[in-house]
Amino acid sequence: MQPSTTSFRIDPTPRRADGEYMAHARISTNGADGSETDVFISGDLAGFDRRDEAVAFARNWAQEWLHVRFG
Template sequence: MHFNSTRFTIDPTPRRADGEYIAHARISTHGVDGSACDIHLSGDLAGFDVREDAVAYAKNWAQEWLDARFG
């Protein structure tokens, strides 16, 4: 479940805690040697009852974060 652009990868996979899905995002890029390099780890963003809602929220949050920094 990764959003891929030419420069960045967004991993919006939620974690499960206390009966809900916790949205968070890992934004990474690839180094010169091809290895993954984290750009930003969001931390917990919000809790959701439905997994797909957590994924959509994290994707949107990450895309806005990237737009604000890399336009």
């Protein structure tokens, strides 16, 4: 049985570097013991002038990543 993509959490918080917001995503879920477990942590995906654009890009990227792997 494959996990539902709704059982994953996406943290799209960008980092600030060289005057831009670097989009990246951390995808996590709960482990068998209830603790938070990282599933995937992307590298830098793209740079943006605006924080909200970096967040939206990272969230969309992570949703697509989950869709490809878990349907």
